[in-house]
Amino acid sequence: MNKRILINSLLALFVCALALVVWFKPGQQTDNINRLTALDPSSINKIIIERKSAGSIELSRHDNQWHITQPIPALALPGKIERLLKISQIKGLAEYPLDDSQLSNLGLKEPVAKITYNNVQLLIGGTEPVQTRRYVANANKLFLVDDTFIHHLTAPVEAYIDTRLIADNTQIIELKTPEMHLLRNPDNTWKDASQPSLSLSSDAVQTLLDEWRFARAIRVKVNKKISSNANVFISLNNGKILSFELFKEQQQRVLTSTKTALSYYFSDDKYKKMTQLPDQPDA
Numbered sequence: 001m002n003k004r005i006l007i008n009s010l011l012a013l014f015v016c017a018l019a020l021v022v023w024f025k026p027g028q029q030t031d032n033i034n035r036l037t038a039l040d041p042s043s044i045n046k047i048i049i050e051r052k053s054a055g056s057i058e059l060s061r062h063d064n065q066w067h068i069t070q071p072i073p074a075l076a077l078p079g080k081i082e083r084l085l086k087i088s089q090i091k092g093l094a095e096y097p098l099d100d101s102q103l104s105n106l107g108l109k110e111p112v113a114k115i116t117y118n119n120v121q122l123l124i125g126g127t128e129p130v131q132t133r134r135y136v137a138n139a140n141k142l143f144l145v146d147d148t149f150i151h152h153l154t155a156p157v158e159a160y161i162d163t164r165l166i167a168d169n170t171q172i173i174e175l176k177t178p179e180m181h182l183l184r185n186p187d188n189t190w191k192d193a194s195q196p197s198l199s200l201s202s203d204a205v206q207t208l209l210d211e212w213r214f215a216r217a218i219r220v221k222v223n224k225k226i227s228s229n230a231n232v233f234i235s236l237n238n239g240k241i242l243s244f245e246l247f248k249e250q251q252q253r254v255l256t257s258t259k260t261a262l263s264y265y266f267s268d269d270k271y272k273k274m275t276q277l278p279d280q281p282d283a
Contacts, residue, residue, distance in 0.1 A: 033091060033092045033093075033094065033095040033143070034091075034092075034095065034141070035088070035089050035090060035091050035092075036087065036088060036089070036090050036091075036092065036122055036136055036138055036143060036145070037088040037089070037117055037120045037122070037138060039088055039117055039118065039120060041085040041086075041088065041089065043118070044061075044085060044088065044117045044118055045060060045061040045062075045118065046058075046059070046060050046061070046116075046117075046118055047059045047060075047081075047084055047115065047116065047117055048114075048115070048116040049084075049113060049114070049115050049116075049153055050113060050114040050115075050116075051112070051113045051153065051154055052110060052111065052112050052113065053112075053154065054154065054156065055071055055157070056070065056071070057070065057071065057157055057160060058070040059076050059081065059084075059160070063167075063169070064168075064169075065167055065168060065169075066078070066081045068157070068160055068161065071157060072157065072161075072222060072260055072261070072262065073259075073260055074161045074162065074220075074260060074262055075161070075162035075164060075167055076160055076161070076162055077159070077160055077161060077162045077163070078162070080152065080155075080159060080160050083149070083152050084115070084152060084153075086149075087115065087122075087149050087152070087153075088117050088120075088122075090136075090143075090145050090149070092136070092143030092144055092145050093133060093143075093144050093145060093146065094143070094144040095141060095142070095143050095144075096141075096142055097140060097141065097142070098137050098139075098140050098141055098142040099142075103137075106125045106126060106135045106137075106142070107125035107126025107127075107135060108123050108125035108126075108135060108137050111123040111124050111125050111137075112124050112125065112126070112150065112153075112154070113150070113153040113154060115153060120138070121138075122136055122137070122138050123136065123137040123138075124136055124150065124153060125137065127147055128144065132147055133145060133146060133147060134146075134147040134150065157222060158219075158220055158221065158222055161220045161222075161262065163216040163217040163218075163219070163220055163264070164214070164215065164216055164217075165212065165215060165217075165234070165242065165255070165264060166212060166213050166215075166234070166236070166242070170213075170236045170237060170238055170240075171236065171237040172209045172212060172213065172234055172235070172236060172237075173235050173236065173237050174233070174234070174235035175209065175212065175233075175234055175235075176232065176233040176234075177231070177232050177246070177275050178231055178232075178246065179275040179276070180192055180194055180275060180277075181193040181194045182200075182205060182208075182209075188202070189202060190202060190205040200277070201277075204277045204278050204279075205277065207277075207278050208273075208274070208275075208276070208277050208278065211270075211273050211274045212234065212274055215266065215270065215274060217255075217264035217265050217266055218252070218265045218266060218267065219265050220262055220263065220264055220265070221262070221263040221265070222261065222262060222263075223256065223261040223262070223263055224261065225261060226258060226259070226260075226261045227245040227256050227258050227261070228258060229245045229258075230243035230244060230245055230258045231244075231245060231246050232244040232245075232246050232255060242257070242259075243257070243258045243259065244256055244257055244258065244264075245258060248268075249265075251267065251268055252265050252266060252267055252268065253265075253266050253267075253268060253270075253271035254266075
């Protein structure tokens, strides 16, 4: 028998035996196994994902919202954060002390990914050959878990970006587009600076602004070059000003941030709702 085939066969048998020992080891039944971390998800305010085949992603929570801080500043998609937090709470199918000499065999010397919650790091290794369950290491413990989450850790950065333009708990106080220029007056009434004589219904304006506040892009694209040709401006009550370059691409309108280079794609129909006041009552 070819020497290399013999070595690979022996290694596969060793890993299978190790998995079976882990599975049936006395005192290591599921009910007695800890979660991957002892952290309370509500206490986690920073997550760092390091991937073997892609760049790192850093996320932080402030003002009760999650944000991507690296590689590009953006709102983080709540659903993706929820899934990342759930990983920290996974309860292993088996658990035993981590033997550093076995790191290579278990895919942990060069892990597929590392994920750090606050200061607690998990190493995501390979899968065992019997039932393709994944090895995860936390400090000096090794866990065997169902392989249901790895795609969340290896996804491109676009998958972590919220498709909304505007964060929760913020209000628009000024909106300028090629079609209109809405300004809030000191008495909380509104005017269109491009048509000063036009009387605006506050309800109609709020309906239009809600189109911006709750709008979700069809997709978000990361660009390498930041645009300097802003023609859409959104002023918020927290003092921030969002600026975008607007352009048309096929049957879509694209808003590209002049600060982050992120491009948000909307259908023509959606953009029309975002820039056309609903019917107003007669004055």
